[in-house]
Amino acid sequence: MADPVPSKLRRSAVTRRSFLKTLGVAGATVGAAPAFLRSPAAAQDFQLRAADPAAKPGGTLRFGILNAPAHFDVHQSGTIANLGPQAPMYDLLIRRDPRDGNTIIPDLAYKWDVAPDGKKYTFHLRKGVKFHDGAEMTADDIKATYERIVRPPKGVVIPRSSLFTAVGEIVILDPYRIEFRLTESRPRAFMLGAFASGWNIVVRKKTLDDNGGNLRQVMNFPGTGPFRHVSRKDKEVWIQERNPNYWNKGLPYLDRLEIYNLPPFSPELGAAFLSGKVDYARIMDPVSWRKAKEMPGVTATAMNQSVIQAYFFNMKRKPFADPKVRRALHLATDRHVLVDVVKDTAPMQVGGFVYPFHEWSTPKAEMEKRIGYQKDPKAAIQEAKKLMAEAGYAQGLKNLDFVVRDIASFKLWAVAIQAMLKENLNVETNLRVVQTSQWFEEAGSGNFDLAISAIVSSLMDPSDYFTAWYGKGGPQNYSGWTNEEFHSLAHNLEREVDENKRKAMIPRAEAILENDPPLVPVAWEQIYDAFYNRVHGQNATKFFGIYDVTRWDTVWMTQS
């Protein structure tokens, strides 16, 4: 069964000529799937274009983003410091459409089939795709890439491996067809989302073989992407040029990319953008972003990010084993105030335990009526006091060790939360600010009562973060939380292929999390971008996260 792709893709991605050709090939075919994905010959014609037909080639884009990665191995990374500068040099098997940030479209695979039972994914690869070193990309490279992601060798840690736990065998059918055989079914949207994750760049089998499977210190390994490495100065700039042999004819539009190292939310990034030293700035601080918004000839955009800011409980310590105490703290935390507290430091929005902007989560208007999320916190505080009394802590708690990561927003929040807990519940906390590296040591060894940090997911699909954040033994379940009813529900959610049934499970999961909180959601992160209007072709308003759409291949400029 060919995978359906929305009609808007057909509308905007296909040229008039290829559309007419495709129409001819597909004329006799009936069904929802786009014609160009049904016939390999026609599908290979699929070429991505900028949404605007006036797009023209040429120019240099100066992009400001953190580009000082701890290493160069994109698979092993979890930070934009890697994808920011490296994503333009690589391709994926399938990808998110950069024009809307969401639709899954062909990339190195021009077509894919999913078995009716959801246990087999077959990808049909483009022919004639070359790596930057001239070698041809074949199924061997895809297999080597994914074998590494699915089952990393010892000493190689890939955060996205958990998305592919159901993948059993990866079988090469021929040099241009590869099959992923799952040991048990997974929802199609989840699996395709996993394959389209921006992190899963395709690398050469030879590159992996030559480097013992570890690319942490290999700066310039060949990709098939629209841009090629030119030079890099550590913590300054990474320069790339147009790949003249790119398989997607006409792309990229830009001749050159200059990616400057400017840390997120920093005044340096804001100043560099406002003074015109960069054309496009990503992850701006709110003060500079607001200033940019007022500037003529500048567009400032906001998008949702895949990060929740939260504080955790140490469930091994007595008061927090009781769900009533945890819910009381959850209710006594005024999220609207906390978002306001950091409004000049980092952009945030109010939300609960599920991505607040996901189609399955409780709508915002309804959420604001829910106790704990209302703008007027009186009812929530009253309920919190009642719960503390029922738990036997009517007099409050004393001397709680509150471990805080040494990052501006966490320090601001910690002080505000300390005041809220004291005022509302007579819970006294001692703040202990520690460096990030120490925070994880303290959290891992359970040396805290409360601890504030941020956690990240790869996909918006709940099955990803329900396992990582709230799962039993989940890698980011710092509270050590367990709830059998929830775990059973999450298990079923991960395996259910009927989207309607999955959607129906979310309110049940939310109810469990509200009454037996594994953490206290503080806020959900947003990303502020700004660019001069000479930059076109980037629609950063609908993106989910900054990780899947940083290739710049459909971006073009009217002047440089």
Add this chain to the structure above:
Amino acid sequence: MFALTTVIGVSMIVFVVLRILPGDPLVALLGVEGHAKMTPADRAVIMKDLGFSDSLPVQYGRWLRDIASGQLGKSFFRGDTVRDLILHRGPLSAEIAILALIISWLVGLPVGIISAVRPNGWADAITRFLSILFIAIPGFWLSMLAVLALLFWFGYKAPILVVHVWENPWQNLQIILGPAVVLGLAQGAYIARMSRSCLLEVIREDYVRTARAKGAVERAVVLRHALPNALLPVITISGVLLGFVLGGSVAVEQAFGVPGLGRALVTAIVERDIIVVQNLVLLYALIFVVVNVLVDLSYAWLDPRIRYH
């Protein structure tokens, strides 16, 4: 010999301290998500790859070998050599330090002389007030004020690239001038205080009175007879102050956004890049020791009495 012992002592202290500090350096390497998913077996392999599973003496020996080879080891993360880092960013920091030292003398010495020749007058009062003020104000705070002033009045924006003096002298000067002035003024205040007190002491000496009695003009008495003899302690303190300039440059470079060695050190500390930190701290210690040895040697050149002894 003492200098060598000091450098070896510093190397041992910094080596040990960096390895016993709390916090897991692999958090920065693997990121938050990756670190959370790392198994103990992965940790063992990574620590072995990085050379951190060896005993401390073995690691220390390896570092000495890296120093002897001139590469100074590789960054914990990206594999760039520390030597390349120093060669790329060091010139900026060196320029800032030298210019700061020149500014400190150009400002401090005249102020000290003016203050000493008319003690307790209004000029002395003003210069003493200013010198105490600049000693008291922390460099990083003054830097932030300077950055704001430059931003609002001259539209200053922090540099985003290293520009060496041989590539573009004008852009290079724009990068180094601000930090050099801030550091130079603070050190100039010390020079002014020291030169004033030394000059006041010397100016009462018999040979100065004799020079005056012989009819030498006051300018010649101060500049040719008194000042050379008052300079010895000022030179001594300049050696010490160079240490302050190096230390102060870490915060000042950060405030001005100058991509020099000081900023590289701050970044390395935040990243827990042990190899970079230990080499940069050792380099700073080495410069400090060498400058002080040179200052000691210059005594003999400046004061013949020391040569005779």
